[in-house]
Structures are given as C-alpha cells and as structure tokens.
Amino acid sequence: DAAVPAAIAAACRAAFAAAARVCVLTGAGMSAESGVPTFRGGGDSLWSRFDPRVLATADAWRRDPALVWAWYRWRMHLVGQARPHAGHFALAELGRCHGQALSLVTQNVDDLHERAGSEVQAHVHGSLFALRCFDCGQAYDRPLPDYEPGLERIAPPACVACGGGVRPGVVWFGEALPEAAWRIAVGCATGCALMLVVGTSGLVHPAAGLPALARRNGAMVVEINPEPTALSDTVDHAWRANAADALPRLLA
Ligand code: BJW
Ligand code: ZN
Numbered sequence: 001d002a003a004v005p006a007a008i009a010a011a012c013r014a015a016f017a018a019a020a021r022v023c024v025l026t027g028a029g030m031s032a033e034s035g036v037p038t039f040r041g042g043g044d045s046l047w048s049r050f051d052p053r054v055l056a057t058a059d060a061w062r063r064d065p066a067l068v069w070a071w072y073r074w075r076m077h078l079v080g081q082a083r084p085h086a087g088h089f090a091l092a093e094l095g096r097c098h099g100q101a102l103s104l105v106t107q108n109v110d111d112l113h114e115r116a117g118s119e120v121q122a123h124v125h126g127s128l129f130a131l132r133c134f135d136c137g138q139a140y141d142r143p144l145p146d147y148e149p150g151l152e153r154i155a156p157p158a159c160v161a162c163g164g165g166v167r168p169g170v171v172w173f174g175e176a177l178p179e180a181a182w183r184i185a186v187g188c189a190t191g192c193a194l195m196l197v198v199g200t201s202g203l204v205h206p207a208a209g210l211p212a213l214a215r216r217n218g219a220m221v222v223e224i225n226p227e228p229t230a231l232s233d234t235v236d237h238a239w240r241a242n243a244a245d246a247l248p249r250l251l252a
Pocket of ligand 1: 173
C-alpha cells in the first residue's frame with residue numbers, strides 16, 4: 001500500500017491551492033506499467049537486451065540503417081499496443097484543473113501522455129513517430145507499411161525530397177536535444193515552485209540536470225520512483241512508489 005507521505009501531500013496541496021507553477025518531469029518508468037520497457041534496470045529493459053551503440057546513435061544508422069529502422073519499427077509497435085494507465089490519466093486531469101500553471105516535460109518518445117489527454121510542453125528526447133529524413137531533415141508523414149514482426153532488418157522509407165533514409169524523430173546519444181523543446185523545458189524547470197520527477201533514472205544529460213536547475217531556483221523537488229536513482233540524494237522528498245499508484249493518490 002502506498003499512502004501519500006504527509007510532507008509530499010502537504011507540498012502538493014499548498015502548490016495547487018496557491019495556483020503555483022508545477023512542473024512534472026517524466027521518464028521511461030512512467031510508461032512501464034503500460035507495458036513499454038524502460039531503458040535501464042533488470043528484467044527486459046532495453047539496454048540490458050540491446051547495445052545502444054549499435055542501435056541508438058547516428059553512427060549506428062550510417063552503418064546499418066535497416067537494422068536500426070527494424071528495431072524502431074518494433075518499438076513503435078510496442079507503443080502502439082500500449083494504453084495509458086491511471087497515472088497518465090491523473091496527470092491529464094491535473095492539467096485540466098490546474099490549467100496553465102502545470103507543465104509536463106517528458107523524456108519519453110512515446111505518445112501515452114497525449115493519448116491520456118495531456119498537453120506535453122516538451123518532448124526533450126523527441127518522438128518515435130515524428131519521422132524525418134536522416135540526410136536532409138524533411139518531415140515524413142506518409143503511412144508506414146504494416147509492421148511485420150520478427151524481421152531483423154527493414155529498409156527505411158525513402159525521403160520524398162531527396163531519397164535519403166527516413167529515421168525516427170528521437171534524440172540519439174551524441175545528438176543535441178531539439179532546441180525549442182529544450183528551451184521550454186529549461187523555462188519550466190526554472191519557473192516552477194514544485195517539480196515532480198517521475199520514473200527517470202536521472203542518468204542521461206542534459207535532461208537529468210533539470211531537477212537541480214529547479215531546486216537552484218527555489219522549487220521543491222519530489223521524486224516518485226520505486227527504486228533509488230542518481231537524483232534521490234538531491235531531491236527534497238523521494239517517494240518509493242510506482243507511477244500508476246502514486247499519481248492518482250497524490251492528485252486525487
Ligand atoms: C518506475 C517504474 C514505475 C521503473 N513507476 N518509475 C558523461 C557524463 C555526462 C554526459 C555524458 C557522458 N558521456 C556522454 C554523455 C552525453 C549523453 C549522456 O548523458 N550519457 C550518459 C548515459 C552518460 N547524453 C547525450 O548524448 C545527449 N546529448 C548530448 O549530450 O548532446 C551534446 C551535444 C550538444 C551539441 C551538439 C551535439 C551534441 C542525448 C541523450 C539522448 C538520450 N536518448 C535516449 C534514447 C532515445 C531514443 C530511443 O528511444 O531509442 O533517451 S537514451 C534513453 O535514456 C532515452 C531516455 O529518454 C533516456 C533517459 O532514460 P529514463 O527515462 O531515465 O529511463 P531509464 O530506463 O533510465 O530509467 C527508468 C526509471 O524508471 C528507473 O529509475 C526505474 O526505477 C523507474 N521505474 N518502473 C515509476 N512503475
Ligand atoms: Zn531527404
């Protein structure tokens with residue numbers, strides 16, 4: 001049972017009552033209970049089964065685009081099968097009643113927040129579904145052929161403008177974050193009075209620096225995560241709980 005710790009309940013009540021700015025920063029743990037695997041950790045986490053250097057860098061794409069594309073087609077398929085959970089819906093409800101004062105910043109490349117009804121201010125690591133040409137950057141919005149499970153390689157679609165390979169709109173290691181999304185995320189972190197950090201290991205920079213930025217600017221930072229993380233020692237309160245349990249209780 002995960003009763004809301006009193007100090008966290010009080011901080012949230014105070015922030016909502018004062019219509020103070022609240023920023024929610026989410027990571028892969030937010031989607032775990034929807035059945036989308038996280039990157040790190042035990043079980044069937046992605047980086048315990050797959051090598052990110054072979055799949056999630058621009059060099060990997062140059063070496064073997066069909067291998068990388070097939071892996072991302074599988075990831076898109078997993079997300080397509082997943083449904084938002086009670087935690088996503090609780091955040092969407094908070095967005096409706098807390099209005100402009102709530103900002104949602106996510107590292108997730110899935111669309112589960114949007115499908116629950118949230119407006120996401122910034123996808124700092126991009127989106128699986130925002131396809132674009134690797135060579136010229138042209139957006140690609142034609143429908144994809146049906147996903148065929150089990151293929152190790154699938155040729156990526158060809159760019160309409162230049163014939164180059166079409167890639168997923170995610171941020172790979174070594175790539176810069178999308179400038180506009182990052183600027184918005186920094187603004188949300190700097191301006192909030194309360195930050196909820198949900199389901200992130202806090203290992204990947206620069207996103208992992210957002211809670212510290214919020215705290216330096218006077219915010220109270222609350223972590224919601226079943227495990228200790230790289231951020232746990234630096235937050236005001238660390239609540240060991242799952243997103244689908246904790247968020248509906250906290251925001252009820
Ligand atoms: C639950 C739960 C439940 C489980 N409820 N919680 C050394 C030091 C510092 C930095 C670097 C360094 N060496 C290299 C770097 C840079 C690098 C980096 O940070 N690397 C570190 C890993 C060391 N960063 C970059 O390369 C970034 N770019 C950059 O720095 O650019 C510089 C530049 C500037 C100008 C020009 C050019 C370059 C880019 C980072 C891109 C990250 N990309 C990925 C993959 C996206 C594509 C894809 O999806 O395939 O983004 S990596 C992956 O990690 C993904 C995530 O968004 C990101 C963060 O992961 P997240 O969300 O925290 O998930 P997990 O899996 O790590 O953790 C899950 C958590 O959930 C756990 O804590 C669980 O306990 C918890 N949980 N169930 C709640 N039910
Ligand atoms: Zn192109």
